[in-house]
Amino acid sequence: MAEEKAEIVICMGSSCFSRGNKQSLNIIKGYLRERGLEERVVFRGSHCFGECDKGPVLMIGGSKHTEVTPGKIADLLDSYFFG
Numbered sequence: 001m002a003e004e005k006a007e008i009v010i011c012m013g014s015s016c017f018s019r020g021n022k023q024s025l026n027i028i029k030g031y032l033r034e035r036g037l038e039e040r041v042v043f044r045g046s047h048c049f050g051e052c053d054k055g056p057v058l059m060i061g062g063s064k065h066t067e068v069t070p071g072k073i074a075d076l077l078d079s080y081f082f083g
């Protein structure tokens, strides 16, 4: 059986997108590419999660993270992938 892939879902709703997820999208892509993780991860965008007041919103491996500014991305991904 194939290894289950980790899933990262970034909110592409207009509020999150304009408040940081536009940059975070590229930061995440670069992070996965630089560490050779692209094959292990499904990375996709989503419509608004309905929590714009707590945005930008990002889901990593089923856990929802709120107020994820671009500067927090590397730390969040580091702790998810490398503990």
Ligand code: FES
Pocket (backbone or CB within 6 Å): 011, 012, 013, 014, 015, 016, 017, 047, 048, 049, 050, 051, 052, 053, 055, 056, 057
């Ligand atoms: S736009 Fe992201 S939660 Fe609404």
